Amino acid sequence: MDTTQLKIIETIAVILAFVFILLATTKLVNKTVSNNYLKKVRGKIIKKLINLINIIVCLIVILIIWGVDQSELAVFIGSLLTVLGIALFAQWSILSNITSSIIIFFNHPVKLEDTITIIDKDYEIEGRVSDIGVFFIILKTKEGEQITIPSNVFIQKMIKKKIND
Template identity: 90%
Template sequence: MDSVQLKIIETVVVLAAFALTLFITSKLVNKTVSNNLLKKVRGKIIKKVINLINILVCLIIILIIWGVDQSELGVFIGSLLTVLGIALFAQWSILSNITSSIIIFFNHPVKLDDTITIIDKDYETEGRVSDIGIFFIILKTKEGEQITIPSNVFIQKMIKKKIND
């Protein structure tokens, strides 16, 4: 069997294992969320993080299969992280958005699918929280509009949350 054919077969096996891992982790997260009586929307964010980790692991394994030297891969990842670190350090707002998103996810009383009003002295915004991303909180208004608010701004605003009994 040719070396290239073997690499193709190994790549297909890794991709199949990746798809199986995504399926299993999705089912496991759904089961864990329902067993622990957590909101299902929290599982959505947990799945995003797990999928990102799975994609990175799959990509690294495929690069190793195709003969990328581990020391070269280490230098590339180290360089990438260095550039990313400098970029985040140079742009404090990005770093504060990431930190704010983590705080919102774990400690803020507002969760996904909550209907909220952001109280501002000039303009009030009302909508349903449809996504809590790394950089933005996305609200959907009654009119069907989508409003994105940077996480670091969202955490500083006074929020009125509608309680659904």
């Protein structure tokens, strides 16, 4: 078997692994959405972020298989990340909000329609969670006000959840 055939087989194996990971992550996100009563739109956004990461990893592996020098690839990726880092420096809060929303999606006990109190040293906010988005958590208070809290702030606060029996 010559090297070209071996590279083709390795590429097919990487693509099959990518498809398997894609199906597994889609199933995991769908299960999380249905178990936690989250909006399907939020699940779609999380799936897109995970798929983007998977595609990037898959492309890097395929480039390595087909003989792109690893040092050249590392320099290219480093340069790309540097440019993105500089371009997004002013938008760091957007990146932290996206990361926080992923953490909230998979690992936070607060769900839609929960009544919560956000405990702060200056004041407390009580309300019902009406939406959990990528950038913001929206609470509706008893007075009918709508409070928008950035995801990265929400994840840092102590939250008291009202348990409905």
